[in-house]
Amino acid sequence: MPIIHVTTVEGEALELQADSGRSVMEVVKANDLPMLAACGGALACATCHVIVDPDWYDRLQPPSEDEEDLLDTAHGLTSTSRLGCQILMREELDGIRVCLTPMD
Amino acid sequence: MTEDEDFTTDVAVIGAGPVGLFAVFECGMLKMRCHLIDALPAIGGQCTALYPEKPIYDIPAAPELSAAELVDRLHRQIAPFAPQFHLDQQVVALQRAGDTWELVTSRGIRIRARAVIVAAGAGAFGPNRPPLADIEDYEGRCVHYLVTERARFRGQRLVIAGGGDSAVDWAIALADEAAEVHLVHRRERFRAAPESVDRLHQLVAEGRIQLVIPYQLAGLEGDGTRLSGVLVKTLDGDQRRIPADHLLAFFGLATRLGPINDWGLGARNGVVPVEPATCATSAPGVFAVGDIAGYPHKLKLILTGFAEAAHAAHAAFAFVYPDRALHFEYSTSTGVPGRESA
Numbered sequence: 089m090p091i092i093h094v095t096t097v098e099g100e101a102l103e104l105q106a107d108s109g110r111s112v113m114e115v116v117k118a119n120d121l122p123m124l125a126a127c128g129g130a131l132a133c134a135t136c137h138v139i140v141d142p143d144w145y146d147r148l149q150p151p152s153e154d155e156e157d158l159l160d161t162a163h164g165l166t167s168t169s170r171l172g173c174q175i176l177m178r179e180e181l182d183g184i185r186v187c188l189t190p191m192d
Numbered sequence: 193m194t195e196d197e198d199f200t201t202d203v204a205v206i207g208a209g210p211v212g213l214f215a216v217f218e219c220g221m222l223k224m225r226c227h228l229i230d231a232l233p234a235i236g237g238q239c240t241a242l243y244p245e246k247p248i249y250d251i252p253a254a255p256e257l258s259a260a261e262l263v264d265r266l267h268r269q270i271a272p273f274a275p276q277f278h279l280d281q282q283v284v285a286l287q288r289a290g291d292t293w294e295l296v297t298s299r300g301i302r303i304r305a306r307a308v309i310v311a312a313g314a315g316a317f318g319p320n321r322p323p324l325a326d327i328e329d330y331e332g333r334c335v336h337y338l339v340t341e342r343a344r345f346r347g348q349r350l351v352i353a354g355g356g357d358s359a360v361d362w363a364i365a366l367a368d369e370a371a372e373v374h375l376v377h378r379r380e381r382f383r384a385a386p387e388s389v390d391r392l393h394q395l396v397a398e399g400r401i402q403l404v405i406p407y408q409l410a411g412l413e414g415d416g417t418r419l420s421g422v423l424v425k426t427l428d429g430d431q432r433r434i435p436a437d438h439l440l441a442f443f444g445l446a447t448r449l450g451p452i453n454d455w456g457l458g459a460r461n462g463v464v465p466v467e468p469a470t471c472a473t474s475a476p477g478v479f480a481v482g483d484i485a486g487y488p489h490k491l492k493l494i495l496t497g498f499a500e501a502a503h504a505a506h507a508a509f510a511f512v513y514p515d516r517a518l519h520f521e522y523s524t525s526t527g528v529p530g531r532e533s534a
Contacts, residue, residue, distance in 0.1 A: 103267060120460075120461060121461075122461055123461075124314060124447065126238070126242075126313075126314035126315075126446075126447050126461060127238060127242055127243075128483065128492045130242075130243065130246070132238070132242040132243040132246065133242055133446075135314075135446070135447075149224070156379070157355075157356075157383040159378075159444075160354070160355040160356065160377070160378060160379070160383060161320055161354075161356075161443045161444045163320075163323050163408070163409075163443070164323065164408075165324050165378055165408055165427065167427045167428075180460075190323065
């Protein structure tokens, strides 16, 4: 099963088991970590904003225009910012590293 | 603003999203009157605020329906029960008062209810505020999330931030009267009506609007009362300062759980734990339904919330009518009280 390395806002490093086909947002929520994900994955908000490790960013499918539009409303963007609901886990992403962003 | 009004009702429903609206129907069928409170000025919750035009396909017996249409239909469905709405205000306190619950809203309204149904979704909607240090000190005076009085910007130096219709339209509208308009956005593309974007670029070419791209907000400069400048930076950390009297930030809406965390309902990460068959929270007479209600294997779907609303209403009955047995009836037998038959 692929693994996601998650760093929380406080700097805590965690290793989460991620079933293939689940999104990073779903895995983070399933582990009860602080993430609002207000719209529940409907691609209607930016509250599952995560920062992907630069080594992993280019291995993801590029963001859709809808995702880019929503990232416009996120704060503290970086050049590797993504919405966690749009990163679907698969074997090739085993070991991906992401940082969570503040909930408020 | 204080309206200083007191109300007593059977059930107070916190949140006027689809699930809160349907809770009014379920309560109404059991002859329980409802008051509904919502932070937004309009009903519908996320359906209205985030995705009114998105089609929804998983509402039973409605093969396709826009979120706005769903809200409109629910509004019509509950009309016979004449719920009282308290919009544009947030519930700031929920406390026990004898055998009832007392809610206080941000407008000072007090509502006493025998039972409370929390249908607050992901929390109360408000402006999506950029997380800049000391921003609260300037809000209302130099930092704005909506324009209520454009005359105040005459001759002023404005920084407008955001990439959607509000940011673009206000940059255009205020370009004439403001001394300077800087429009800060993180990328070249604006998600605004094409004709607005054309007009924007025309005003940029005429030198009446300065584009600050690709930048995002980084900080505020001022004396704690009046703003003197806005700091912006690129993704690479290159920072610059724009002299400004006002910041208009248009990043849409965001939810905040806010005071719900303090109501002793055991809320954690935006979820209030409930007993699934009744939607009862740990506080007697307080129920939670929809996205905010959590239990193992919860499905965050509108249709789940509708069923939860029915469960909560039936369980709330015992608090509203403690001496009466609930005689279960189908709507096919009872009809809808107060509704004129077609």
